[in-house]
Each structure stands twice: as C-alpha cells, then as structure tokens.
Amino acid sequence: MKKAIATASVPRVATRLVIAVFLTIRKCVFSYLNTATRWTLSVPGNKMYTMKLVRYFLLLYLCVFTYITVLGQLPDGFNKAGAMFRDSNSTSGLKYILLDPSVLSQNIKASKVILKKSLYTAPKQTDLTIEIFNIFFDESSLAVFSVMPSLHIQNPEWKKININSIKSQIITLSELKDTINSKLDSYPVKDRGIIDPLKYYNYVLVIKKADGYYFNTTDCITEFFKIVKSTNNNPAAFKIDTNSKMLSIAEYESGYRRKHGEYSSNFSSSENSYFNDDVKDIPRLNLSYVVDDKGKKAYKFWLLDQWVVHNSNFRRGMDRFTFKPGVGVIAASYDFYMNGLINYWYNKNNLPPIVDKSSKIGNGQYIVTPYFTYYKPLLLEYLDEQVINYTSVTNLNVDSKVE
Known part of the structure; x- marks a missing residue:
C-alpha cells in the first residue's frame, strides 16, 4: 500500500517560519554578546555586570523559546479565535x-x-x-x-x-x-x-x-x-x-x-x-x-x-x-x-513536574508532557x-x- 506524503499545514509552516526568524535573531544576539563579553571582561570591574547580562538574556531566551515551541503553537486547524470554523469577527455564510x-x-x-x-x-x-x-x-x-x-x-x-x-x-x-x-x-x-x-x-x-x-x-x-x-x-x-x-x-x-x-x-x-x-x-x-x-x-x-x-x-x-x-x-x-x-488544554492547565536540580537537565527546568503520547x-x-x-x-x- 502507498504511504501518506506528509504535507505541512499552513499554521505549522507559519510556526516554523517564526521559529526560524527567532533562531536567526538569537544567533546575531549571541554573536554580539560574545564580542561585548570579550571587550567588557578586558575592562576591570565589568566582569560581574557582564555575567549578569548574559544570565538575564539566557533566561529571556528560554522563556520566549518555550512559548514559541510549546504554548505559541495552535493545534492544527485552529485559528486565533480558538475555533476551527467560526470567526468571531465575521458572520458571512452562517x-x-x-x-x-x-x-x-x-x-x-x-x-x-x-x-x-x-x-x-x-x-x-x-x-x-x-x-x-x-x-x-x-x-x-x-x-x-x-x-x-x-x-x-x-x-x-x-x-x-x-x-x-x-x-x-x-x-x-x-x-x-x-x-x-x-x-x-x-x-x-x-x-x-x-x-x-x-x-x-x-x-x-x-x-x-x-x-x-x-x-x-x-x-x-x-x-x-x-x-x-x-x-x-x-x-x-x-x-x-x-x-x-x-x-x-x-x-x-x-x-x-x-x-x-x-x-x-x-x-x-x-x-x-x-x-x-x-x-x-x-x-x-x-x-x-x-x-x-x-x-x-x-x-x-x-x-x-x-x-x-x-x-x-x-x-x-x-x-x-x-x-x-x-x-x-x-x-x-x-x-x-x-x-x-x-x-492544548492539558498542557495549558497542567503544572509540569519540576526536574530535580541535581539531575542532568537541572537548573529547575520543566518538562511538558503531552496528554497523548505518540501513537x-x-x-x-x-x-x-x-x-x-x-x-x-x-x-x-x-x-x-x-x-
């Protein structure tokens, strides 16, 4: 029997585009931080300030990336109004x-x-x-x-x-x-x-x-x-x-x-x-x-x-x-x-388990577990x-x- 050819839906393509743009921006910012870090570390007294700046950026990056890859993706077929077919701003064809x-x-x-x-x-x-x-x-x-x-x-x-x-x-x-x-x-x-x-x-x-x-x-x-x-x-x-x-x-x-x-x-x-x-x-x-x-x-x-x-x-x-x-x-x-x-509702309302800080993942990160595991x-x-x-x-x- 023939196998299905996976064709990405429009929402999924849009999500991938957003992630690609975000990763490009991340690469540019990391390059800037790398240059800035080498410069500031060469100046006495700036080491502590630079390390704080790096930590804050990493925290921001983690939050934004988690939102885009987990919460920012709508389920296939759903629109921003939260529905598949109804548009809250239109009554055409109803x-x-x-x-x-x-x-x-x-x-x-x-x-x-x-x-x-x-x-x-x-x-x-x-x-x-x-x-x-x-x-x-x-x-x-x-x-x-x-x-x-x-x-x-x-x-x-x-x-x-x-x-x-x-x-x-x-x-x-x-x-x-x-x-x-x-x-x-x-x-x-x-x-x-x-x-x-x-x-x-x-x-x-x-x-x-x-x-x-x-x-x-x-x-x-x-x-x-x-x-x-x-x-x-x-x-x-x-x-x-x-x-x-x-x-x-x-x-x-x-x-x-x-x-x-x-x-x-x-x-x-x-x-x-x-x-x-x-x-x-x-x-x-x-x-x-x-x-x-x-x-x-x-x-x-x-x-x-x-x-x-x-x-x-x-x-x-x-x-x-x-x-x-x-x-x-x-x-x-x-x-x-x-x-x-x-x-969507399972990930939205369920508090994911906190990973032990002593584990390999560490740093108090969270694991988001889907309601339906694969297959x-x-x-x-x-x-x-x-x-x-x-x-x-x-x-x-x-x-x-x-x-």
Missing part, C-alpha cells in the same frame, strides 16, 4: 437554525445531551464540555448539532442576540426538514468530484429561552442522518441502520492488517496505509455493538473513511457515536477536533471504540431530564 422548545410539533422531537471529557490535570481537574442537540423529523431523519468548546473556553459559549438582527438569515425547523430530506434523497451528490459528506460547520443554533434568544459563538458541527432498519448489509455514511450486520473496529482492522500488513487509513497515523479501497466510492457507517443504557438498547456506530495525514479532516465529523432510539446521539468522539484541543494510546482508544460519554440528557419537548 445559517441560523431557530429552536424554540415551547412550539415543537408532535412530529418533531428534540433532546439536549451534555458530554464531558475530564483531563486529570494538576492542581485541579480540567473538564471539556460538548452540548449535543438531537432533532428528529418524523423519526426517520435526524439532525445532530454538536456545540464544541474552544481554545479559550472549556464549555460551549452562548451569547444573547436580538432576533430581529438575523431575521433574514433564520431557517425554521420546517425548512431544515426539507433541506435534510432533499440532501438525503440525492446522496451521494458530487461537487467537483467530492461527495457531500452531510457534515457542515456554518450552521448556528439559536435557542429560545425565558429571557430571550441565545446563539452559539463556538464551533457547531452539524450532521444529517437517515434512520433505517434495512434487510441488506450495505452501510452508508449517512444511514443509522440498527438492523445491519455488526462489525467492530477491532475486527475490521484485524482483517485489514492480516491482508495488508498495516492498519487502514481510517486511523490517524502516517505509519498506516494511505488509501483504502473499501471506501473508494463512499464512506461507511458501521454498527459494532448493541449496548444497554438505563435498561434500553443503544447502538454503537463507527465511521470508515480516509484520514488525511497532516491536513484537515473536518469532513469526518463524529468518528464514533452511540445512538439511542427516540433520544439520538448520547455519546461520541470527534478525533479530528478533540485530539488537538485536549492536548499507542490513540490506537487503543480507536480499537476500543472509546467515546465521550454523557452526564445528562434532557427531553426538550417537555424540558425535563430523562437520564
């Missing part, structure tokens, strides 16, 4: 979905699910929260809105808005239903050779509350699904088929590895295959397990698609999720989004089909918690 729980019809059911990812950082735990809004239309089509945290805030952010200011951009639930059915019926439609993945990032939820309307300012991942119980075994990326043949990730990857000698391109590693013939036409959404949730059946699904190494994988959406009939998605993983975000922990999460689990589920039709 579509506002109005969700008013007080006027939901009998044919539309909605639920709100809170997911929480806990990072065991010191001195206190860091919790990253995702809010999922499931909207069913006639129990046959489903829209899933996942409102994400960002680099600046651990929870989805909502702000109050004057509904009249976006009146012309509002899409009602009835209009959304027509859009979903049209896209599902015409799948797979190709735009310039690319299949519409039914995953979007320009939808904004506007929630009606008692004191007014609120909209999400952090990223919202929107996905459309068709709920079916088919008699064939041909999974498609947009079909939640609770009657399909079960195939786990571990079973699939075991067979793929025996055949090709490596894991498939569905897993995010440059060591894996570059292209997978199993999804050369369309992605697949596979049913892996039927599990129990509060005495009722829930179904675990996973996406089989190509993972593009060192590039944006936003077309994947949820990599794995748990679906509960009548409720919607109650657990999920967003590897393309959350892996970088988790690493194996991520591989185990993938093969084990781990997801971010819910802490609460609320039925918005009656505005009460059901779990």
Whole structure:
C-alpha cells in the first residue's frame, strides 16, 4: 500500500517560519554578546555586570523559546479565535437554525445531551464540555448539532442576540426538514468530484429561552442522518441502520492488517496505509455493538473513511457515536477536533513536574508532557471504540431530564 506524503499545514509552516526568524535573531544576539563579553571582561570591574547580562538574556531566551515551541503553537486547524470554523469577527455564510422548545410539533422531537471529557490535570481537574442537540423529523431523519468548546473556553459559549438582527438569515425547523430530506434523497451528490459528506460547520443554533434568544459563538458541527432498519448489509455514511450486520473496529482492522500488513487509513497515523479501497466510492457507517443504557438498547456506530495525514479532516465529523432510539446521539468522539484541543488544554492547565536540580537537565527546568503520547494510546482508544460519554440528557419537548 502507498504511504501518506506528509504535507505541512499552513499554521505549522507559519510556526516554523517564526521559529526560524527567532533562531536567526538569537544567533546575531549571541554573536554580539560574545564580542561585548570579550571587550567588557578586558575592562576591570565589568566582569560581574557582564555575567549578569548574559544570565538575564539566557533566561529571556528560554522563556520566549518555550512559548514559541510549546504554548505559541495552535493545534492544527485552529485559528486565533480558538475555533476551527467560526470567526468571531465575521458572520458571512452562517445559517441560523431557530429552536424554540415551547412550539415543537408532535412530529418533531428534540433532546439536549451534555458530554464531558475530564483531563486529570494538576492542581485541579480540567473538564471539556460538548452540548449535543438531537432533532428528529418524523423519526426517520435526524439532525445532530454538536456545540464544541474552544481554545479559550472549556464549555460551549452562548451569547444573547436580538432576533430581529438575523431575521433574514433564520431557517425554521420546517425548512431544515426539507433541506435534510432533499440532501438525503440525492446522496451521494458530487461537487467537483467530492461527495457531500452531510457534515457542515456554518450552521448556528439559536435557542429560545425565558429571557430571550441565545446563539452559539463556538464551533457547531452539524450532521444529517437517515434512520433505517434495512434487510441488506450495505452501510452508508449517512444511514443509522440498527438492523445491519455488526462489525467492530477491532475486527475490521484485524482483517485489514492480516491482508495488508498495516492498519487502514481510517486511523490517524502516517505509519498506516494511505488509501483504502473499501471506501473508494463512499464512506461507511458501521454498527459494532448493541449496548444497554438505563435498561434500553443503544447502538454503537463507527465511521470508515480516509484520514488525511497532516491536513484537515473536518469532513469526518463524529468518528464514533452511540445512538439511542427516540433520544439520538448520547455519546461520541470527534478525533479530528478533540485530539488537538485536549492536548492544548492539558498542557495549558497542567503544572509540569519540576526536574530535580541535581539531575542532568537541572537548573529547575520543566518538562511538558503531552496528554497523548505518540501513537499507542490513540490506537487503543480507536480499537476500543472509546467515546465521550454523557452526564445528562434532557427531553426538550417537555424540558425535563430523562437520564
């Protein structure tokens, strides 16, 4: 199988350029200090002053270099606003979905699910929260809105808005239903050779509350699904088929590895295959397990698609999720989004261990340990089909918690 060719993303190239400039400046300053030191040391009484100057510069260099190489780098795909897709200074191209729980019809059911990812950082735990809004239309089509945290805030952010200011951009639930059915019926439609993945990032939820309307300012991942119980075994990326043949990730990857000698391109590693013939036409959404949730059946699904190494994988959406009939998605993983975000918050909030001054590193330096060490922990999460689990589920039709 062909291997992936590593292509640096724009943020990474910019970071390397900044580091190159910094190293050039450092070289010039060190050259100056070297000359200045030889001159000042030749003058009696200047030795102590010069040594202090050198120490101060080295301390400044260490701080700046640490910031640039560790904290100064944004995770791949994220912008300075702390998001992947939302720009706080622009509303161009956004579509506002109005969700008013007080006027939901009998044919539309909605639920709100809170997911929480806990990072065991010191001195206190860091919790990253995702809010999922499931909207069913006639129990046959489903829209899933996942409102994400960002680099600046651990929870989805909502702000109050004057509904009249976006009146012309509002899409009602009835209009959304027509859009979903049209896209599902015409799948797979190709735009310039690319299949519409039914995953979007320009939808904004506007929630009606008692004191007014609120909209999400952090990223919202929107996905459309068709709920079916088919008699064939041909999974498609947009079909939640609770009657399909079960195939786990571990079973699939075991067979793929025996055949090709490596894991498939569905897993995010440059060591894996570059292209997978199993999804050369369309992605697949596979049913892996039927599990129990509060005495009722829930179904675990996973996406089989190509993972593009060192590039944006936003077309994947949820990599794995748990679906509960009548409720919607109650657990999920967003590897393309959350892996970088988790690493960022882990390094930001975790106090790194102080190295013993008597050690070889010495001088009280710090070691910054990534949350995900290279390859194996991520591989185990993938093969084990781990997801971010819910802490609460609320039925918005009656505005009460059901779990």
